[in-house]
Amino acid sequence: MSLFFQTLNERKEELVTAIFQHLAISLAALIGAIVIAIPLAIMLSTRKKAAEVMLQVTSVLQTIPSLALLGLLIPFVGIGTLPALIALIVYALLPIFQNTYIGLSEIDPSIEEAAIAFGMSRFRRLIKVELPIALPVIVSGIRTALVMIIGTATLAALIGAGGLGTFILLGIDRNNPTLTLIGAMSAALLAILVSSLIRFLQKRKPRVTLFTLAFLLIGFAGIGISQSTLFSKETVVIAGKLGAEPDILIHMYKELIEERNPKIEVELKSNFGKTNFLFSALQHDQITVYPEFTGTVLESLVTLKDSEKPSNSSEEVYEKAKQLLEQQYAMTFLEPMTYQNTYALAVKRTFAEENQLTKISDLAKIQNKIHAGFTLEFIDRSDGYKGIQELYQMSFDTQAMEPALRYQAINNGEVNVIDAYSTDSELKEYDLVRLEDDQHLFPPYQGAPLMKQTTAEEMPELVEALNQLSGKITEQQMSELNYLVNVENQSPEKVAHDFLVKEGLLEEEKK
Known part of the structure; x- marks a missing residue:
């Protein structure tokens, strides 16, 4: 238990940031679903056949596995906040549409007749009679949708959208159950608190309920999304794959860049996702640079004809990877480090x-x-x-x-x-x-920074800073650095900084 509270205290700032990110994306998704589902349900409340078709459509959409939906969205909108928002909105449509439709369609016909007899227009009946009567059922659907969104939003971390899922992924990757528990418990508590708030509002007057919900939704979503990548200001964004090693490397990149030019603002995206996620983010200008491996480029990222395949020479593999990245994607692969993470x-x-x-x-x-x-x-x-x-x-x-x-x-x-x-x-x-790979299946995997050619041309100081790692870090050194993070629980930032100081790439007095 003491380890739990110690970890919680050490990572309280990260946790607060993750909670805001989680709330932001959840509430923004809820707003989107409400804006789509409630007007649609109102429009179809008197058209039973069309409403049944829409219920079937939203039901089918909700059966699509979340990871599959995120994967389908990535080629079109990249990674980060936007695809996560779209996916969460899709999942929230069914409960909100269904409850709104049921609430409106099951109003006693005599009440409708009385309203018509008083000369109320269709719009006035909706505002003054129908929505107030149906509101408890509608709010119940919103409550169900929000709880589901908060739970599903943990998967947003897989595509770099942040939130409490980052704690869960980091805990799994570092074999640290405490981090996983913190992320899972925080998400569960968040769902319970928000659900309780909405349940409390259900018992208040309709105007109070609507005003409070609108204030909370717009307030939290506005604060959170303004801090997200969707509206982030122009800066150098360095991302890393899952694991301690990419985390160490991107902290090295950050310190070297800031040492070279303190005016450059650097933002890190740790544990951003798998290879294709990062490459897609780079293509869509959602990140500026990330560490990639020569063998991965040839095997997963570029189109390589059989006649073009190089030998297992590390120099040939790097040159071929660099050449094809330039030709096919207009990207620059900087000089590699010594070690091979094959x-x-x-x-x-x-x-x-x-x-x-x-x-x-x-x-x-x-x-x-x-x-x-x-x-x-x-x-x-x-x-x-x-x-x-x-x-x-x-x-x-x-x-x-x-x-x-x-x-x-x-x-x-x-x-x-x-x-x-x-x-x-x-x-x-x-x-x-x-x-031993005695048949020489595994190609060389040297790590090097990958960025767009336009970035390299516009920011030559970035290239100069990162090229300082060229020919540095042996396999033994990288293994020891990983051990310090994964086993001895040192922070990637400290491990990266200490190495750079030891190698003479940074001054000792730097943080």
């Missing part, structure tokens, strides 16, 4: 000794005993499990899991082979053995 297959040391495993080919003799835990990305890559099947002529019993979970799974004995990165601190933490 893929590997790893097993427990005891398992390796029992089965005399030193290289990947050795797994062929025990295929029937292998229960592998691989990330979805590794399973789907030609330099991952697909390549193992083709080049090594092996197939395993395989489970797909999130990166951090596969280490927990092998440590608990649920799987006995996992994919790993060569600089992962967990290899040391869990006493795992990397199997």
Whole structure:
């Protein structure tokens, strides 16, 4: 319990920011859903067949898995706040539309007749009679929608929209249940508090209810969204993938840029998402730069003909990646660091000794005993499990899991082979053995900053600052830096700063 409160105290500022982001996107989505669903329900309240069709449409939309919907939106609107807002609005339509329609359509016909007899126009009947009667049912639908939105909004962190989901993702990635618990509990408490507030307002006069709701919705949404990426001012935005290593690198980028030109404002987006999310964000100018890997560029981001494939020379792989990024996307791939964070297959040391495993080919003799835990990305890559099947002529019993979970799974004995990165601190933490890639499946993976060519041309000081890391950081050094963050719980900011000072890239007195 003391660890929980200690972590809460250390991250209270981050938590407050995440709560505001979560409220902002949730309430903004609710406003959008209300603006769409309530007028639509009013219009269709006297058209039963059309209303039934709309109920079916909103029901079908709500059955689409949230991750699938976010994935479908990314090619059109990029990542960040906007696709998350659209997805949440879609999910909130059904309860609001349904309750508004039911509330209006089930009003006693005699009341309608009396209003007509008094000479009320259609609009006056709606404002003075129908909506006040239906309001409790409508507010109940709004309450249901908001609770659902707050819960679903945790997934917004997967596409860089922030919120309490960042704590959950960070907790999973760092194998830190306390962070996950803080994020989950905060989201649950937020839903309970907002739901209780709306329930309280249901018992008040309609005008009081509407005024209070409007004030809270516009106030919170306005404050939060003004701080979000949707309306952020022009600045250098550096993003990193999930994990300690990208987090360390982007903090290095930040300090080097600010040291070179203190007038440049730098904003960090830690744990922003997976490869395709970041690349899409870069294309849509939602971020300025992020650290990418040479092998990933050739395998996942550019179109590479078989005749163009380079050898496994790190220099050739980098030059080909740089060339194709310039030709196909008008992007600049800066000079790489020394270390290679390449893929590997790893097993427990005891398992390796029992089965005399030193290289990947050795797994062929025990295929029937292998229960592998691989990330979805590794399973789907030609330099991952697909390549193992083709080049090594092996197939395993395989489970797909999130990166951090596969280490927990092998440590608990649920799987006995996992994919790993060569600089992962967990290899040391869990006493795992990397199997030699004796058929040379995995290409070189050198890290380097990736940005648009226009950015490099407009901000040459950015290029100069980041190129200071060219040829720096060995594989051993990167593994140790990851260990300091993941195992010894040092902050990525401190680890990055200490390394830069040690390498003479920053002055000691800098924070």
